Amino acid sequence: MVYLPRLYCARGPLRAGALVVRREATAQHGDRGDPSLTQFIPHKVRLGVQGFSPKDWVGTFYPPGFSSRQFLPFYAQVFDTVEVNSTFYAIPSTSTVRSWATRTPPDFTFTCKMPQEITHDKRLLGAEERLSIFLSKMRLLENKLGPIVIQFPRSFTRRFEENLRDFLPLLPQDMRFAIEFRSQSWNDDAVFDLLREFHVAWCINDWQDLPPVIETTSDLAYLRLVGFHREFKYLGQVQRDRSKELASWARTIEGVAKRVERIYVYVNNHYAGHAPATVQQLQELLGLPTVHPRSLWPQEPGLLAQRSV
Numbered sequence: 204m205v206y207l208p209r210l211y212c213a214r215g216p217l218r219a220g221a222l223v224v225r226r227e228a229t230a231q232h233g234d235r236g237d238p239s240l241t242q243f244i245p246h247k248v249r250l251g252v253q254g255f256s257p258k259d260w261v262g263t264f265y266p267p268g269f270s271s272r273q274f275l276p277f278y279a280q281v282f283d284t285v286e287v288n289s290t291f292y293a294i295p296s297t298s299t300v301r302s303w304a305t306r307t308p309p310d311f312t313f314t315c316k317m318p319q320e321i322t323h324d325k326r327l328l329g330a331e332e333r334l335s336i337f338l339s340k341m342r343l344l345e346n347k348l349g350p351i352v353i354q355f356p357r358s359f360t361r362r363f364e365e366n367l368r369d370f371l372p373l374l375p376q377d378m379r380f381a382i383e384f385r386s387q388s389w390n391d392d393a394v395f396d397l398l399r400e401f402h403v404a405w406c407i408n409d410w411q412d413l414p415p416v417i418e419t420t421s422d423l424a425y426l427r428l429v430g431f432h433r434e435f436k437y438l439g440q441v442q443r444d445r446s447k448e449l450a451s452w453a454r455t456i457e458g459v460a461k462r463v464e465r466i467y468v469y470v471n472n473h474y475a476g477h478a479p480a481t482v483q484q485l486q487e488l489l490g491l492p493t494v495h496p497r498s499l500w501p502q503e504p505g506l507l508a509q510r511s512v
Contacts, residue, residue, distance in 0.1 A: 245490075245491055245492075247460045247463070247464065247465055247466060248456060248460065248465075248466050248468065248489065248491065249283060249284040249312055249349070249465065249466070249467045249468065250282065250284070250468045250469075250470075250482050250485060250486055250489075250491070251282045251283070251284035251285045251286060251467075251468075251469050251470075251482065252278075252282065252285060252286070252469060252470055252471075252472075252478040252479060252482055253285075253286045253288060253427070253429075253469045253470065253471045253472075253478065254285070254286065254287070254288045254289075254472075255274050255275055255278040255285050256271055256274050257438045257439075257472060258271075259437055259438040259439040260274075260438065260439060260477075260479070262439065263439040263440060263477065264281075264439075264477075264479045264496050265277055265496075266499075266500040266501060275303065275306050275307065276306045276307070277496075277499065279306070279307040279308055279311050280494065280499055281479070281494045281496050281499070282479075282482065283308075283310065283311055283312065284311065284312040284313070284314065284349065284467065284469075285311075285312075285313060285314075285469075286314045286315075286316070286352065286427075286467075286469040287303075287313055287314070287315040287316065288316060290315040290316050290317070290318060290337070291316035291317070291318060291319050291354070292318070292319065293318065294318055294333070294336060294337045294340060295340055296340075297340065297343065300340050300341070300343040300344060301343055303344065303347075304343065304344050304345070304347055307347065309347075311347055312347055312348070312349040312467075313344055313347055313348060313349060314349040314350050314351070314352060314381075314425075314467060314469070315341060315348075315351055315352065316351075316352045316354055317334075317337065317351055317352065317353045317354065318333065318337055320333060321333055321334055321337070322353060322354060322355055322356075322359070323355070323356055323359075326359060326363055326366055327363070327366040327367060327369070327370040328366055328369075330370070330373075331373060334373060338351075338375065338378065341378070342378075348378070349379065349467060350379040350380055350381045350404060350423060350425060350467060351378065351379070351380050351381070352380075352381050352382075352383060352406065352425070353380055353381070353382045353383065353403075354382075354383040354385075354406075355382070355383065355384055355385060355386075356385060357385045357386050358386075359384070359385070359386060360386045360388045360389075361386070361388035361389055361391075361394075362388075364394075367397075368397070371397070371400075371401040371403065372401070374401065374403070376402070379402075379404070379421075379423060380403045380404065381403065381404035381405070381406045381423070381425035381467075382398065382403055382404070382405065382406055383406035383408055383425075383427065384406075385408075385410070385413065387413065387414075390416050395418055395420050398420035398421070399420045399421065402421045402422070403420060403421060404419075404420055404421045404423050404424060404425045405418045405419065405420040405424075405425075406425045406426075406427060407424065407425065407426045407427070407455075407459075408426075408427045408429060409426075409427070409428045409429060409430070409448070409452070409474070410427070410429040410430070411429070411430070411431055411432060417455060417458075417459065419459060419462050419463055421463075422463055422464045422465075423463055423464060423465045423466065423467065424459045424460075424462075424463045424465075424466040424467070425466070425467050426452070426455075426456065426459075426466065426467070426468045426469070427468075427469050427471070428452065428468070428469070428470045428471060428474045428481070429471045429473065429474060430443075430471055430473045430474035430475065431473055432473060433473060434473045435472065435473055435476045437476075438472040438476065438477060438478075439477060440476055440477050440480075441475050441476045441477045441480050441481065442475065442476030442477075443474075443475045443476055444475075445474060445475045445481060445484075446484075449481070449484055449485050449488060450488060452468075452485065453485060453488035453489055456468060456485075456489065457489070468485070470482050470485070479496065
């Protein structure tokens with residue numbers, strides 16, 4: 204059966220007037236891979252942003268005058284997944300997690316960072332109790348929960364391998380995890396095999412001066428396009444042309460999609476200046492449907508009057 208990419212937001216039918224654009228991947232990229240990829244890429248790829256709350260998005264992505272309470276429901280009309288960064292700083296409350304679930308459509312997916320108190324402060328040692336509390340909160344998302352991202356600092360080098368080996372068996376098998384190392388000391392076949400043993404995904408990362416390592420260690424893949432840390436002060440518009448890099452990453456995504464059941468891709472604002480636009484550029488390169496955020500903005504009576512003239 205041929206899969207037909209939905210002309211729906213992941214949340215449900217689009218409201219009247221919303222602009223959906225679909226590019227045919229075969230027309231744009233037929234010379235760079237297996238044309239049959241276009242039949243299964245749409246349901247394998249989840250593309251979103253790392254976070255959804257920059258105030259600089261108001262007036263560019265979010266409608267003018269929007270409050271932070273309105274951000275997530277609007278975001279979920281444009282993209283079907285988000286990487287939550289706030290969980291890195293603190294375990295969220297039960298009410299917060301439940302509000303995420305209730306304010307997003309049924310097939311929306313959250314991926315969440317593991318708290319830094321586990322990965323950075325404790326370096327995985329003696330973390331059983333805090334891990335259990337955190338994961339119990341994440342379970343409140345039920346089928347909206349995607350992979351948990353276990354992100355380590357650069358200082359977490361291979362000399363902490365025993366910490367990792369002792370920690371991995373603590374991860375419940377009914378939840379999914381991806382590990383992001385920021386030290387090249389982990390780029391080793393033995394590490395890849397260790398992650399495969401526990402079905403944990405290797406996080407592919409485009410981040411500052413670390414060369415990306417394209418490796419798959421489970422039936423899912425996880426890609427983070429981060430760029431340079433805090434490069435841009437204003438996050439409401441694209442400020443760096445990443446066209447060449449995105450074309451390359453589109454080819455990589457297509458290749459990785461052959462080897463996994465699902466690939467999650469998240470873009471940071473500091474990759475090019477305004478992550479929503481970068482995600483949509485990548486959607487177009489992959490032939491995926493895009494929803495223009497401004498088509499969801501409330502219509503201004505004055506503008507409607509001008510258009511009817």
